[in-house]
Amino acid sequence: xxxxxxxxxxxxxxxxxxxxxxxxxxxxxxxxxxxxxxxxxxxxxxxxxxxxxxxxxxxxxxxxxxxxxxxxxxxxxxxxxxxxxxxxxxxxxxxxxxxxxxxxxxxxxxxxxxxxxxxxxxxxxxxxxxxxxxxxxxxxxxxxxxxxxxxxxxxxxxxxxxxxxxxxxxxxxxxxxxxxxxxxxxxxxxxxxxxxxxxxxxxxxxxxxxxxxxxxxxxxxxxxxxxxxxxxxxxxxxxxxxxxxxxxxxxxxxxxxxxxxxxxxxxxxxxxxxxxxxxxxxxxxxxxxxxxxxxxxxxxxxxxxxxxxxxxxxxxxxxxxxxxxxxxxxxxxxxxxxxxxxxxxxxxxxxxxxxxxxxxxxxxxxxxxxxxxxxxxxxxxxxxxxxxxxxxxxxxxxxxxxxxxxxxxxxxxxxxxxxxxxxxxxxxxxxxxxxxxxxxxxxxxxxxxxxxxxxxxxxxxxxxxxxxxxxxxxxxxxxxxxxxxxxxxxxxxxxxxxxxxxxxxxxxxxxxxxxxxxxxxxxxxxxxxxxxxxx
Amino acid sequence: xxxxxxxxxxxxxxxxxxxxxxxxxxxxxxxxxxxxxxxxxxxxxxxxxxxxxxxxxxxxxxxxxxxxxxxxxxxxxxxxxxxxxxxxxxxxxxxxxxxxxxxxxxxxxxxxxxxxxxxxxxxxxxxxxxxxxxxxxxxxxxxxxxxxxxxxxxxxxxxxxxxxxxxxxxxxxxxxxxxxxxxxxxxxxxxxxxxxxxxxxxxxxxxxxxxxxxxxxxxxxxxxxxxxxxxxxxxxxxxxxxxxxxxxxxxxxxxxxxxxxxxxxxxxxxxxxxxxxxxxxxxxxxxxxxxxxxxxxxxxxxxxxxxxxxxxxxxxxxxxxxxxxxxxxxxxxxxxxxxxxxxxxxxxxxxxxxxxxxxxxxxxxxxxxxxxxxxxxxxxxxxxx
Ligand SMILES: Cc1cc2nc3c(=O)[nH]c(=O)nc-3n(C[C@H](O)[C@H](O)[C@H](O)COP(=O)(O)OP(=O)(O)OC[C@H]3O[C@@H](n4cnc5c(N)ncnc54)[C@H](O)[C@@H]3O)c2cc1C
Numbered sequence: 001x002x003x004x005x006x007x008x009x010x011x012x013x014x015x016x017x018x019x020x021x022x023x024x025x026x027x028x029x030x031x032x033x034x035x036x037x038x039x040x041x042x043x044x045x046x047x048x049x050x051x052x053x054x055x056x057x058x059x060x061x062x063x064x065x066x067x068x069x070x071x072x073x074x075x076x077x078x079x080x081x082x083x084x085x086x087x088x089x090x091x092x093x094x095x096x097x098x099x100x101x102x103x104x105x106x107x108x109x110x111x112x113x114x115x116x117x118x119x120x121x122x123x124x125x126x127x128x129x130x131x132x133x134x135x136x137x138x139x140x141x142x143x144x145x146x147x148x149x150x151x152x153x154x155x156x157x158x159x160x161x162x163x164x165x166x167x168x169x170x171x172x173x174x175x176x177x178x179x180x181x182x183x184x185x186x187x188x189x190x191x192x193x194x195x196x197x198x199x200x201x202x203x204x205x206x207x208x209x210x211x212x213x214x215x216x217x218x219x220x221x222x223x224x225x226x227x228x229x230x231x232x233x234x235x236x237x238x239x240x241x242x243x244x245x246x247x248x249x250x251x252x253x254x255x256x257x258x259x260x261x262x263x264x265x266x267x268x269x270x271x272x273x274x275x276x277x278x279x280x281x282x283x284x285x286x287x288x289x290x291x292x293x294x295x296x297x298x299x300x301x302x303x304x305x306x307x308x309x310x311x312x313x314x315x316x317x318x319x320x321x322x323x324x325x326x327x328x329x330x331x332x333x334x335x336x337x338x339x340x341x342x343x344x345x346x347x348x349x350x351x352x353x354x355x356x357x358x359x360x361x362x363x364x365x366x367x368x369x370x371x372x373x374x375x376x377x378x379x380x381x382x383x384x385x386x387x388x389x390x391x392x393x394x395x396x397x398x399x400x401x402x403x404x405x406x407x408x409x410x411x412x413x414x415x416x417x418x419x420x421x422x423x424x425x426x427x428x429x430x431x432x433x434x435x436x437x438x439x440x441x442x443x444x445x446x447x448x449x450x451x452x453x454x455x456x457x458x459x460x461x462x463x464x465x466x467x468x469x470x471x472x473x474x475x476x477x478x479x480x481x482x483x484x485x486x487x488x489x490x491x492x493x494x495x496x497x498x499x500x501x502x503x504x505x506x507x508x509x510x511x512x513x514x515x516x517x518x519x520x521x522x523x524x525x526x527x528x529x530x531x532x533x534x535x
Numbered sequence: 536x537x538x539x540x541x542x543x544x545x546x547x548x549x550x551x552x553x554x555x556x557x558x559x560x561x562x563x564x565x566x567x568x569x570x571x572x573x574x575x576x577x578x579x580x581x582x583x584x585x586x587x588x589x590x591x592x593x594x595x596x597x598x599x600x601x602x603x604x605x606x607x608x609x610x611x612x613x614x615x616x617x618x619x620x621x622x623x624x625x626x627x628x629x630x631x632x633x634x635x636x637x638x639x640x641x642x643x644x645x646x647x648x649x650x651x652x653x654x655x656x657x658x659x660x661x662x663x664x665x666x667x668x669x670x671x672x673x674x675x676x677x678x679x680x681x682x683x684x685x686x687x688x689x690x691x692x693x694x695x696x697x698x699x700x701x702x703x704x705x706x707x708x709x710x711x712x713x714x715x716x717x718x719x720x721x722x723x724x725x726x727x728x729x730x731x732x733x734x735x736x737x738x739x740x741x742x743x744x745x746x747x748x749x750x751x752x753x754x755x756x757x758x759x760x761x762x763x764x765x766x767x768x769x770x771x772x773x774x775x776x777x778x779x780x781x782x783x784x785x786x787x788x789x790x791x792x793x794x795x796x797x798x799x800x801x802x803x804x805x806x807x808x809x810x811x812x813x814x815x816x817x818x819x820x821x822x823x824x825x826x827x828x829x830x831x832x833x834x835x836x837x838x839x840x841x842x843x844x845x846x847x848x849x850x851x852x853x854x855x856x857x858x859x860x861x862x863x864x865x866x867x868x869x870x871x872x873x874x875x876x877x878x879x880x881x882x883x884x885x886x887x888x889x890x891x892x893x894x895x896x897x898x899x900x901x902x903x904x905x906x907x908x909x910x911x912x913x914x915x916x917x918x919x920x
Pocket of ligand 1: 573577579581588741742749800846872873874
């Protein structure tokens with residue numbers, strides 16, 4: 001059910017009826033829900049960012065209530081910007097929804113993503129456009145307001161869990177049981193992630209059969225309230241809370257922060273097809289992981305994923321472990337040639353593949369330098385794939401894992417089991433872990449369906465499907481160029497709300513995400529250093 | 536090795552599809568030459584999508600000033616010529632001066648700038664605060680305002696050239712790292728991309744910070760060193776910072792884009808070498824602190840995105856353009872723009888193309904020849920931040 005929340009659906013014939021808070025209208029099949037809602041007489045539910053910025057768009061729950069205010073019977077809470085009407089539906093809108101500017105609907109060039117304004121030739125038109133942009137009414141103004149000086153501090157733990165939804169809680173429960181040292185970060189006063197929405201909707205809650213409150217109590221002593229903003233070169237992370245900012249050191253990091261989040265793991269890296277097992281699961285989920293593939297399996301978790309995917313992908317298995325169907329023990333070198341990776345194995349053979357799926361608790365992406373085209377090779381000494389052309393290395397290589405729906409695969413109870421499985425894996429109890437690995441549900445998104453040109457892809461930067469089409473016409477293909485042309489994913493949400501939409505349309509992998517994955521006040525960042533004393 | 540495309544020959548193979556490689560290819564193709572452009576990753580994946588997109592005519596070296604006076608015309612004319620508006624914003628540069636020595640230095644420079652027709656204005660503290668009332672006046676002696684300078688958007692330059700090249704039928708090979716060359720009788724004959732061979736008359740290396748890696752395949756060493764620099768962008772706020780601001784005392788620079796975002800960096804923190812292009816907390820904290828120190832009003836504004844890229848630095852902080860008698864014939868280089876190559880790229884491409892097509896070195900390009908390093912004719916450029 002939840003899978004449909006972000007999906008574009010294939011169109012069929014008859015005219016659906018939409019009931020919006022009791023008002024009945026009919027719309028063309030495939031109409032984006034925000035358009036339908038406007039048609040029903042609810043004005044400008046979503047503001048254009050440039051001309052009506054919603055400042056606090058970011059946090060998954062209390063900070064972007066505007067995305068949670070539309071409830072569709074049978075679907076749950078949906079984001080109307082990327083939801084298309086395919087059948088008769090009943091919509092309930094929370095009246096607290098913000099009513100913003102409708103400018104973007106009236107003046108098409110304002111709605112096409114800022115960057116496209118480059119298509120307006122220079123000269124007089126550009127001067128006027130520039131003035132309009134500069135004086136655009138609804139950007140927040142700064143100056144004279146009170147600066148909140150946060151409390152800053154440091155924390156150290158062995159395992160840091162990012163996200164207190166079902167996956168994070170499952171993981172925390174397993175680690176608690178095994179007596180390992182961990183902390184869990186979540187911005188919400190109540191743990192439970194998306195399960196919390198079920199609290200207001202009793203049927204949903206009953207269907208889930210999940211004791212969020214009980215668990216939250218158990219792990220209450222191990223949690224930090226705040227948002228994790230990403231892993232820095234130094235191998236440390238920041239947690240930004242209501243009134244404080246913490247520098248957190250850890251030896252292992254598990255992202256369990258939900259399906260709306262792109263794997264923050266890739267922040268700051270451009271990875272050319274050398275990907276982690278967790279990421280492989282995600283790409284397959286979006287239907288873009290294609291054979292041929294080399295699997296490098298170094299641990300039990302990787303083995304589990306290999307087993308789950310092998311029938312589909314028929315991968316070449318490389319592993320130092322004693323595994324039945326393995327072809328070689330190590331990868332000697334991975335080199336990018338045009339569009340494919342040429343992998344040399346230690347038995348001398350060479351294979352050409354699209355992806356090298358690297359299974360290890362140590363995610364290789366964190367140490368791959370940003371440029372594709374570097375050569376990678378397996379370093380027996382360091383026990384991992386390293387870049388042979390980069391001279392420097394980041395100061396630290398922190399092992400990172402993904403748990404739950406951040407992989408794009410699991411929901412609710414399955415995510416809970418997945419989290420527990422990782423927890424047991426980390427504690428070394430493989431038997432318990434193996435029993436818990438949920439089979440990945442293969443969902444092939446319907447990229448073949450007709451997508452409404454006005455459907456939003458990215459709300460922060462006002463990017464619609466038509467902008468993607470324009471990029472294609474301009475021969476700017478692939479995620480990186482489309483991102484730069486349209487501005488897709490470069491707004492304050494940093495792709496959390498839109499990366500999946502774009503990947504489906506393009507059938508391409510993700511672009512590079514940037515730190516911090518949560519916008520953080522400059523004063524808070526400054527408070528972490530020595531230079532503040534001079535202020 | 537058996538050539539794959541033995542029947543195809545090009546007049547020029549350009550290596551590296553950054554701004555400089557794209558511009559060079561465009562101008563060569565416009566002159567009717569058969570050009571192929573080879574790129575390791577995707578067009579713009581090097582430094583050209585990672586910069587602060589400021590342009591200025593105010594440099595320490597007279598050569599660079601002259602270069603950019605002309606270069607500025609190319610930038611401003613880009614929209615008309617290529618059809619993509621690079622969002623030129625003639626916002627000016629504002630240097631914040633805090634010491635008498637800085638002031639004297641700028642007075643000296645301004646005499647030279649004025650003689651070249653691009654003099655600026657000295658502002659006292661009150662005038663500085665008329666430009667940006669929110670600036671912290673503490674310790675401020677005044678400012679220097681260069682009205683000829685400004686900002687633009689690099690992506691649109693890259694898109695414009697890509698569209699033009701596609702229209703002219705110039706092949707752009709992406710995901711195609713150059714891995715070697717074939718040389719015979721001291722002449723470069725072909726370039727290799729793995730097992731693929733491309734034959735051409737001339738080869739122009741425009742591989743930015745990676746240029747030394749490419750020329751090393753021919754035994755040529757280039758004095759270009761990568762320096763990893765970081766950059767940050769805040770969430771959009773109402774426009775209030777018009778010029779591109781550089782604070783010499785606080786070692787920070789920033790500008791506000793038309794989207795409302797404040798982008799900038801610090802002037803003295805970098806790592807030399809091909810360090811992974813990730814983001815460091817050390818930089819983040821320093822940038823935030825220095826920006827607030829210069830402009831206290833932004834304390835609550837949130838940092839939204841940050842990234843890093845390489846400056847491609849030469850010993851005299853100026854580009855290398857041309858060929859050297861000791862190199863194998865057919866090899867040309869246009870690289871090493873030392874952190875100001877984006878603004879120079881449209882002109883640099885034009886000059887390189889002219890040189891390659893006619894064999895005559897255009898006057899503006901003459902000072903940048905690779906021979907200057909052994910003839911001790913270094914360019915006196917210190918204004919790099
Ligand atoms: C943080 C930062 C801020 C900056 N600010 C400014 C500014 O405000 N104004 C300004 O004008 N400039 C600025 N610059 C500098 C500017 O970005 C560069 O000087 C300019 O982009 C250089 O362009 P290029 O085409 O020479 O190199 P690049 O854009 O780096 O292009 C080189 C290309 O060569 C390719 N390549 C490398 N090796 C190979 C190979 N073996 N085979 C094929 N292709 C290969 C690379 O993939 C790359 O695409 C800044 C740079 C940084 C990092």
